[in-house]
Amino acid sequence: MLALPPAPSAPARRQVFVGTALAVAASTTLLGGMLATWLQFRADAPLRESAKRGLIRDWMPEKIVVPEVAANMMVIGLCVVCIMAQWAVYSAKRVDRTHAGLAFGLTAMFGLMVVNAQVFIWTQMGVAVNDGAFHTMFYAITGTMTLLMVAGIVFTAVAAFRFLGGRTKELEVVSASALYWYFLTAAFTAVWFVVYVQK
Amino acid sequence: MWITSADHKQVGRLYAGTGLVGLLAGLVLAVLVAFERIDAEGYQLLDTDSATQVLSAARLLLTFGAVAPLLLGLAVAVVPLQLGARALALPRLAAGGYWMWLTGLGLAVASIVANGGPGGGSSDMVDLYLLGTIVMSTGLVMTATSVATSVLTTRAPGMGLLRAPLFAWSSLIGSVTLLLALPVFIGTSIYLYVDHKYARAAFGGNTGVSDWAGWALSQPFTYLLAIPALGMVLDIVPVMGRTKLAQRSAAYVALGIVSIATLATVTQTMVTLPWEGDTFFANAGEKIADLLPWGLLTVVPLLGVLGVLGTSALTLKNGKPRVAAPLVFALHGLLTILLGVAANVLGSIEDAGLRGSIFEAGTYVAITFGSVTVAFGALCFWGPKLWGRRISDKAALPLGLLALLATALGSIPYMIAGFADQPAGALDGFSYSGPQELWNTLTTAGFALMLLTSLGFIALAAKSFISGESAGDDPWDGQTLEWATSSPPPADNFSDLVVVGSATPLSDLKSASNGKDA
Numbered sequence: 001m002l003a004l005p006p007a008p009s010a011p012a013r014r015q016v017f018v019g020t021a022l023a024v025a026a027s028t029t030l031l032g033g034m035l036a037t038w039l040q041f042r043a044d045a046p047l048r049e050s051a052k053r054g055l056i057r058d059w060m061p062e063k064i065v066v067p068e069v070a071a072n073m074m075v076i077g078l079c080v081v082c083i084m085a086q087w088a089v090y091s092a093k094r095v096d097r098t099h100a101g102l103a104f105g106l107t108a109m110f111g112l113m114v115v116n117a118q119v120f121i122w123t124q125m126g127v128a129v130n131d132g133a134f135h136t137m138f139y140a141i142t143g144t145m146t147l148l149m150v151a152g153i154v155f156t157a158v159a160a161f162r163f164l165g166g167r168t169k170e171l172e173v174v175s176a177s178a179l180y181w182y183f184l185t186a187a188f189t190a191v192w193f194v195v196y197v198q199k
Numbered sequence: 200m201w202i203t204s205a206d207h208k209q210v211g212r213l214y215a216g217t218g219l220v221g222l223l224a225g226l227v228l229a230v231l232v233a234f235e236r237i238d239a240e241g242y243q244l245l246d247t248d249s250a251t252q253v254l255s256a257a258r259l260l261l262t263f264g265a266v267a268p269l270l271l272g273l274a275v276a277v278v279p280l281q282l283g284a285r286a287l288a289l290p291r292l293a294a295g296g297y298w299m300w301l302t303g304l305g306l307a308v309a310s311i312v313a314n315g316g317p318g319g320g321s322s323d324m325v326d327l328y329l330l331g332t333i334v335m336s337t338g339l340v341m342t343a344t345s346v347a348t349s350v351l352t353t354r355a356p357g358m359g360l361l362r363a364p365l366f367a368w369s370s371l372i373g374s375v376t377l378l379l380a381l382p383v384f385i386g387t388s389i390y391l392y393v394d395h396k397y398a399r400a401a402f403g404g405n406t407g408v409s410d411w412a413g414w415a416l417s418q419p420f421t422y423l424l425a426i427p428a429l430g431m432v433l434d435i436v437p438v439m440g441r442t443k444l445a446q447r448s449a450a451y452v453a454l455g456i457v458s459i460a461t462l463a464t465v466t467q468t469m470v471t472l473p474w475e476g477d478t479f480f481a482n483a484g485e486k487i488a489d490l491l492p493w494g495l496l497t498v499v500p501l502l503g504v505l506g507v508l509g510t511s512a513l514t515l516k517n518g519k520p521r522v523a524a525p526l527v528f529a530l531h532g533l534l535t536i537l538l539g540v541a542a543n544v545l546g547s548i549e550d551a552g553l554r555g556s557i558f559e560a561g562t563y564v565a566i567t568f569g570s571v572t573v574a575f576g577a578l579c580f581w582g583p584k585l586w587g588r589r590i591s592d593k594a595a596l597p598l599g600l601l602a603l604l605a606t607a608l609g610s611i612p613y614m615i616a617g618f619a620d621q622p623a624g625a626l627d628g629f630s631y632s633g634p635q636e637l638w639n640t641l642t643t644a645g646f647a648l649m650l651l652t653s654l655g656f657i658a659l660a661a662k663s664f665i666s667g668e669s670a671g672d673d674p675w676d677g678q679t680l681e682w683a684t685s686s687p688p689p690a691d692n693f694s695d696l697v698v699v700g701s702a703t704p705l706s707d708l709k710s711a712s713n714g715k716d717a
Contacts, residue, residue, distance in 0.1 A: 015288040019348040022378060026340055030382035037390060041401060129393065133401035140393040144386070 020176035024183040027148060031187050034141050035194050041133060060134050060199045067124045070117045071196040077114040078185040081107055085156070085178035092163055092174045100174075104160035107181070111153040114188075118146050138195065145191050152177070152184050205294040206690060207287035211276020212585055213297055214268045214342075215578065219657050221264025221304070222571060226650040228257035233643040236621075237636060251318045255409075256311040258416040261567050262424070263332075264304050267339055269574040270427040274346050274370035277581050280681035281364040281434075283355030283699065285691040288348040296341030303335025317408040322395075325405055329392040332412070336381045336388070343374035343381075350374075355680065357699040361451060364679045364702070365444070369430020369454045376423045376458045384415045417559065418543045419460035421566045422500055425536050426457055428573035429507045432529045435580050436511045438675050439526035442518030443703055446510050453506025460500040497547050501540045508537060524592045525675075527599030528576025532569045535606040539565030542614055558617020564642075565610040568649055572602040575656050582663060583670030587687040590663040598659070601652045608645025612638035678703040 041059070048058040088103035122142070129139045159177040162170060201209055232254050235245055245253060279287045287293055307328050310316060315324025350371040354363060363371075391411055394402045402411055414420060433454070437444040444450060511533065520526065542562040546553045553559070575598070579590045613621075616638040673682040683705050684693050701707050 013288075013352050015348055015352045018351050019289045019292065019344055022344045022347055022375070025375075026344065026378040026382045029379050030386045033383035034386040034390065037387065130397040131400075132398060133394070136394040136398045136401055137390060139397075140390045143393075144389055 014172055016172045017176045017179065020179055024180065027183065028187065031141075031145065031148075031191065034144060035190060038137055038141060038194060041137065061132070064125060064127060064134075066196055066199065067121050068196065070121050070124070071192055074114050074117045075185075075189055075192050077110050077117065078181070078188055081110045081114070081181050082178070082185050084110060085181040088156075088159075089171070089175050089178050092168070092171050095168050097164060097168070101160070101164055104156060104163070107156045107177075108153050108160070111149060111156065111181075115146060115149050115153070118142060118149075141191060141195060145188060148187070149184060152180050155180055203294075205290035207279050207290055207293065208276050208585065208687065210287075210290070210294050210297055210342075211272045211274075214272025214275060215574075215585070216272075217301060218265050218268035218272055218574075219653070219660070221260050221268065222653055223650070223657070224308075225257050225260030225265050226646060226653060228253050228260065230643065230646045230650055232257055233639065233646045236639040237643060252311050252314070252316050255317045255416075256308060258563075259304075259307060259311070259316075259332075262416050262421065263300075263335055263339070264308070266421070266424045266567055266570045266574075268300065270373070270424060270431075270570065271339065271342055271346070273431070273574065273577050273581065274366070274374070274427055275342065276585055277577075277681060278346060278367045278370050279349055279353065280584055280684065280688060280692055281367045281679050282349065282353050282358065283680040283683075283693060283697055284349065284353035285693060285696075286353075287345055288351075288353050289345045293342045293345035296338045296343075296345065299338030299341060300335050301338070303331045303333070303338055306331030307335060317413070318405055320405075322405075325408065326392060326396045329388050329395065329408070333385055333388045333392065336385045336415075340378050340381050340385075343377040346370050347374035347378065355697055355699045358704075361448075362699060362702045364430075365433035365450055365454065366427065366430040368451060369427045369433070372454055372458045373423060373426035373430075376426065376460075380420065380423055381415075384412060387412050416563075418539070418546075418562055418566065419496070419500065421563060421570075422457060422460040422540065425566055425570045426454065428532060428536065428570045428577075429454055429457065429504065431573050431577040431580075432511060432533045433507060434679070435525045435529045435576060436514050437518070437703075438580075438677055439523055439529075440515045440518030440520045441676070442514060443678070443706065444510065445513035445517055447702060449506055450510045453503045453510065455503070456506070457500045457503035459496060459503075493547065497544050501537075501544055504533075504537050504540045508533060522596070523579075523675075524590070524595035524599055525576040525580035527596055528572050528579060528602065531599055531603040531606070532571075532573030532576060535565050535569030535572065535603070535610070537569075538606075538610065539563070539567075539569060542610075546617075552620070553617050555623055556617035557613045557621040557623050559623050561610040561613030561617060564613060564645075565606060568602070568606040568609060571649075571653070572599075572606065575599075575602065578656075578660060580675065581681070582660070583674050583686040584681055584684075584688060586664050586667075587670060588663045588667030589670045589674060590659050590667065594659050595656070598652050598655050601648060601655075605645050605648035605652055608641050609649055610642075610645070612641040612645070616642075673705075676709075678706040680704060683708075 042057055045057040045059040047055050050056045050062065084103050084107040088100055088107060091100035091103055122139075127135050127138060129135055155177045159173045162173055201213075204210070231245070232250060235250055275287060275293055279285075307316070308331075310324040310328035310331055311319065313324045314321040315326075315328040317328075319325045319328065347370075350363060350367050354360075360368070391402050391408055394400065395404060395408075433444060433450050511530070539562050542558070542565060545551055546558050546562055575595075578585075579592070579595055582588065582590050616635055619635060621635060621638075670686045672684070672686050674686070675682070680697070680699070683697070697704075
């Protein structure tokens, strides 16, 4: 068999980071497609007279009250998660296990807070999933977003266990989990604006 | 253990093997529906409802149960070898993707059998179908992510993206376009699932499934699945032509521009041509602006496929081609993909009046059968690297000719019948007598011939797998890195990492070695 010249060393690999970036691209089209469908349905809804806002699209039933404080807190919470995730990357690069551990813990905690806020919104809105088009689509899109957030928490937990378990040179997973939280923040901001602000 | 293995060759074999089973199942159902179309006024084997469901199942199996796993499986198995990598990137993701895809496909098919699927009568089974398609598509996205990451991160030192083999390049493009397009399908299916299960208020219940998610079983989504097939052709042709690929840069561009179809997968752009007699040139600017999206999303991919054909033809002209099964399958597959993509340009012109007609099915058949034919060629070509033995070239060659005939018969008569307004979906409500009967008979014969070809090919592949002639490490006098390792390769593919200095490293090495000997 002919032999090609051997390479001096293995090339640098960023497989997890690149894979996460591709997963982020896929998740962006997932949510982008869902938001586009939502906007299409809202644009196609018939017009109706609203006591507060005049002539509006008959999309979200008037009796539904969105807990806006909780929705706003979700956006703020996700911004905080990004800072914590980046702090974890910063500490991991310096092999500062104490601060990295703290940052991972806070990332997961704020992530859980955001999921909790979503559950709070579902219970406070009192919307039954079988009440109409708005209702099913509301649960579908916010449910998908919540699943992606739970995946983010699991991802952070995996990164934390790997780093704190002694694999301190494998920083890629830590940066990849931070990248995923940046994506979640941007994605939720879009969902928040379309679903909770514009309604 | 093979069931838990994350070895890319094993995962690739599983994908390709299951894809062949899916192909047989899909073809059996396609023959059944085509047979019913010969005389739909009196159903022979099916009734009105089950005919629609069998049609859905055939499309699902051919698209997601055959073409997608065959091409993705070959990418999983072969691309790391072409890149000089010791393993696939994120191998457990790829293996997990396979099992998710298989579970989802199984659920979707089982639901159709139990009166579910698009237009199904059982509400729970329609829900199960939607759930199955979500799981199945997620599995494919996972594997596509793994393949794309491999091409981006595991290339041998010195192998820039423009030195990557064309199949690896097309797998990157195909995987990225899949992981951009399939999530839109997943999102739509999530909406459909929640709406169908709880309210049926937004998406039209059972009938809405086809309206909202049917695009994933039609053009131009099928183009995305065919992109790796075009790359396979571009890797097979120079080896069989015993020369280097002509206009290599053009080939990279040609593959890239086919992916433009990604943008059209959801919208399925239609156009009304400004043919208005004397007023043709009035408001020319506006008319050109109207034509631009159609031109970009429908005509440009055709130019890409033509580019692949041109590069292949030029390469064969420059070389000394040997007539072998991989080349015959690859060229026939390429020609039929070209037929399908060209037909879709015509089909997307509103004025042609082909929308909703069986013409679309003819286009679908050409692209799907074309992709499968190329995959057969790829299995003949890379079989030695997958299981260490060769598929008999003598026995496979006639099947290559049969595949061309099958595709021509399976697609062209449907295209002709489309001009007579034969509907695409429902079988009843249309007179099938006269010439229509002939077109539908020919199509049925084409499908049956493709089934026969596939059965013959699978028998040959199975014989080769069990007791075929040992292939040797480089049976085709290859040009790229996969031929530099043993057949089948060891667990970690290559004993040493190698440095690559060109797009055809093995050819260069052979030339240098021959020079020294001389």
